[in-house]
Every structure is written in C-alpha cells, then in structure tokens.
Amino acid sequence: MRNSRLPEPPGPKGPQSQDDPLEHAVWRLRSRACWEDAAALLAPRAARDPRAARKRTAVLIERCLFTGEGWAAAEDALRSAEALAAGDEDRGAAACERGYLAYAATLLGVHDRADEARSALGRAAALLAPGSPRRPLLNFRRGLIAQHLSDNPSDATAAFQRAHDGASAHGHRLLLSFTWRHLAALAEHDGRLAEARHGYAQSLGLREELGYLVGIAPALVSLAGVLAEPAEADRLRREARRLMRLLGGVPSWLEEQLGAAEGATVNRRR
Known part of the structure; x- marks a missing residue:
C-alpha cells in the first residue's frame, strides 16, 4: 500500500509549544x-x-x-x-x-x-x-527501510513497535499516528483486519486531534480499505477526495490509489 509509506514529519509531538x-x-x-x-x-x-x-x-x-x-x-x-x-x-x-x-x-x-x-x-x-528522545523517530525510519527497501516484515514490525513504545513514553503524538498506521498496514498484509482497523482508526484520530490536515486524507483511505461496510468506506473516500482538493491535490500519489479502490468497488457491485 503506497500511502502507508508516508514520512514522519518534523516535530514528533505535533504542534510545538504554543508559547513560540x-x-x-x-x-x-x-x-x-x-x-x-x-x-x-x-x-x-x-x-x-x-x-x-x-x-x-x-x-x-x-x-x-x-x-x-x-x-x-x-x-x-x-x-x-x-x-x-x-x-x-x-x-x-x-x-x-x-x-x-x-x-x-x-x-x-x-x-x-x-x-x-x-x-x-x-x-x-x-x-x-x-535515552535520546530522537530514538523513537530513528527506530521508525529503520522500520521503513526494513519494510519497503529490505522486504523484511519481521524486522519492520520490531522496529515499528520500538518506535511506538518510545513515542508513547516521550509523548510524541504525531509519531504515534505513524507507528499506529504502519503497524496497521502490516496487520492488514497478514489478514488481521480487526487489528488493522483499530490501528488505522487510532492513527486517524490522532491526526484529527492534532490538526495534521495533510495526513488525514491518506488515513481515511487506509481505514476505508479495511472496513466491512461499503457505504461507510465510500463516505471516507469521498471525504479524502474533498480534503485533497482543498490542499491542491496533495498527496500527489493518493489519486491513483483512490481510483483503484473505487474501481474495485464498482466491479464488486456488478
């Protein structure tokens, strides 16, 4: 799933101090x-x-x-x-x-x-x-390499889990939205759909709470892909399209994935 490869942005706690x-x-x-x-x-x-x-x-x-x-x-x-x-x-x-x-x-x-x-x-x-607070982000990125460059799901899972635990300990909520997302993608790949739904929903919730608007559309599409109710999945994808238009077509690669998902839905209904 290409949209599961999103970057971990700077500022791992999300919005920084409102005093600055x-x-x-x-x-x-x-x-x-x-x-x-x-x-x-x-x-x-x-x-x-x-x-x-x-x-x-x-x-x-x-x-x-x-x-x-x-x-x-x-x-x-x-x-x-x-x-x-x-x-x-x-x-x-x-x-x-x-x-x-x-x-x-x-x-x-x-x-x-x-x-x-x-x-x-x-x-x-x-x-x-x-004990560096930057360790969780490093572990996350090592997980990305294991998952997408080395094709090693077991190493990726271990690295993402270390990143997840570290992000929780340090209060890095934005990073948590990414660790939830990638652990969910691995669960989806293995057919553990209930676990995937939970992880994607946690990721989406964190992004909404933090106001990370650019990351919400990919989160909606990922969650839609593991829902059992076609009507709800369609609703999430429509919302993702609305957000993409609002942001000028960003993420640039999400349109292709949305088209593929909607095409598969049409085929299933025929």
Missing part, C-alpha cells in the same frame, strides 16, 4: 501542505540554530514525499544542518535526516540510495544516546 509563535506558525503551514512557506519562516533561525536547521530540512523532505518535488532544496537544507551540527546528539539527528532523505529518493525512484540510507541511519544509531 514561530513554532506555531510553522506547524499550521506544514499541516496545510504549505512546506515552502514553513521553510521560509524557519530560514533565519536555521542559519544559526542546529535544531531549526534540522526542522527546516525535515519540512522540505516531507514536501518531497508528499509531492515528489523539491529534492535539491531538501539536499541543500540538509547540508546546512550537517554543517551546524555540534556534538553527538546534533550529528546523530542530522544523520537520521540524511538517512531519511536517501530512503525517500530510493522509495520514489529518484535515485537508488538504499545503501546510503542504511549507513546514515546506522551512524545515527551509534551517535544518539540510548
């Missing part, structure tokens, strides 16, 4: 698919602050995965973040972004950078402290 107007503005723009505007807001702080530089990089990588565009801008932002990194924690976090960008380019067929992705995430694992 910049963080709040960036969240609102990102969640509405305005990645270029969010990156522009971050640019002045990102020129001197390693954390802001990483966040800007992650915003631009997210745009790549939702639209298939903007690779050069993401690479430039990543190089700047790597140059600002000081200390193992910063370098490990930057390596995690390096691995994720390489994964994204491989997944979408831009360039085969699978070896770079694995190497960078391995470097991040060596640099990040065992």
Whole structure:
C-alpha cells in the first residue's frame, strides 16, 4: 500500500509549544501542505540554530514525499544542518535526516540510495544516546527501510513497535499516528483486519486531534480499505477526495490509489 509509506514529519509531538509563535506558525503551514512557506519562516533561525536547521530540512523532505518535488532544496537544507551540527546528539539527528532523505529518493525512484540510507541511519544509531528522545523517530525510519527497501516484515514490525513504545513514553503524538498506521498496514498484509482497523482508526484520530490536515486524507483511505461496510468506506473516500482538493491535490500519489479502490468497488457491485 503506497500511502502507508508516508514520512514522519518534523516535530514528533505535533504542534510545538504554543508559547513560540514561530513554532506555531510553522506547524499550521506544514499541516496545510504549505512546506515552502514553513521553510521560509524557519530560514533565519536555521542559519544559526542546529535544531531549526534540522526542522527546516525535515519540512522540505516531507514536501518531497508528499509531492515528489523539491529534492535539491531538501539536499541543500540538509547540508546546512550537517554543517551546524555540534556534538553527538546534533550529528546523530542530522544523520537520521540524511538517512531519511536517501530512503525517500530510493522509495520514489529518484535515485537508488538504499545503501546510503542504511549507513546514515546506522551512524545515527551509534551517535544518539540510548535515552535520546530522537530514538523513537530513528527506530521508525529503520522500520521503513526494513519494510519497503529490505522486504523484511519481521524486522519492520520490531522496529515499528520500538518506535511506538518510545513515542508513547516521550509523548510524541504525531509519531504515534505513524507507528499506529504502519503497524496497521502490516496487520492488514497478514489478514488481521480487526487489528488493522483499530490501528488505522487510532492513527486517524490522532491526526484529527492534532490538526495534521495533510495526513488525514491518506488515513481515511487506509481505514476505508479495511472496513466491512461499503457505504461507510465510500463516505471516507469521498471525504479524502474533498480534503485533497482543498490542499491542491496533495498527496500527489493518493489519486491513483483512490481510483483503484473505487474501481474495485464498482466491479464488486456488478
């Protein structure tokens, strides 16, 4: 299922501190698919602050995965973040972004950078402290590689479960929406549909609560795919289409999946 490969966005707790107007503005723009505007807001702080530089990089990588565009801008932002990194924690976090960008380019067929992705995430694992709050995101991304590049469902499940547990412990609610989603996709693949429905519903609920608008349409489509009631599944897909139109056709790859799902529904009714 292609839409299960969505990225984990920056800011793993979702909306950042409401006391920081910049963080709040960036969240609102990102969640509405305005990645270029969010990156522009971050640019002045990102020129001197390693954390802001990483966040800007992650915003631009997210745009790549939702639209298939903007690779050069993401690479430039990543190089700047790597140059600002000081200390193992910063370098490990930057390596995690390096691995994720390489994964994204491989997944979408831009360039085969699978070896770079694995190497960078391995470097991040060596640099990040065992109790680092960035560990859950690293585990999630290692799960993505196991699932989509290595075709190793058992390793993917273990990595996603570690990420899920860590996200729960650290209160990373947005990351939880992704771990629920990917664990549900694995359950669906294995035919455990009740478990899949539960996971997809949890993911959708978190995204709605957080206001992560750009991630709601894919969550609706995934849940629709495992529902037993055709009328309810059709309703969720119509809502997904409405949200996509609102966001200017983002995610760019979801239209194809919606068409396939609706075609299968029509065939079943004939």
